[in-house]
Amino acid sequence: MTQVAVPGEPDIASPRRFAHIDAGFPALHRQAGLTATESAYRGRVHCDSGEVNVKYLVAPELRPGVAYSYTHGGDADSRGDAYYQQVTPGADYLLSKRTDIYAVTALQKVGGVNSTGQAAVAAINGTTASSTDSQIVTSIGLRHKF
Structure with a gap:
């Protein structure tokens, strides 16, 4: 793992390796926006993760x-304010150099x-959004790399 330090920039988001433990602390701020005309009809949102x-x-x-992730987001026009917490345990077991079995739950x-002013609902990426404030998704698979 190669790490490059940028002078004056904090490197808290870069992964760290301690003996046989890998740890990461990524942080993210996103703001999705449309033009003023479009946002009058659709809105804007910001998220801190x-x-x-x-x-x-x-x-x-x-x-x-x-992994544990926390996202706090809201409408840039102050119409909504939601938070999302997610815990994702998982494991990977190597059967050979190119084949492994994995299991992960979110x-x-x-x-x-x-x-949009509605109650926030759970929506794990890659799945259909829940109709409630919580959601659990499990994935188990066999992977072979060619």
């Missing part, structure tokens, strides 16, 4: 890990009001 993740090398073939809990 933070994540803490840890992976541990139990054995050369087994690497469990867990648990998401949300609260507040979204940018």
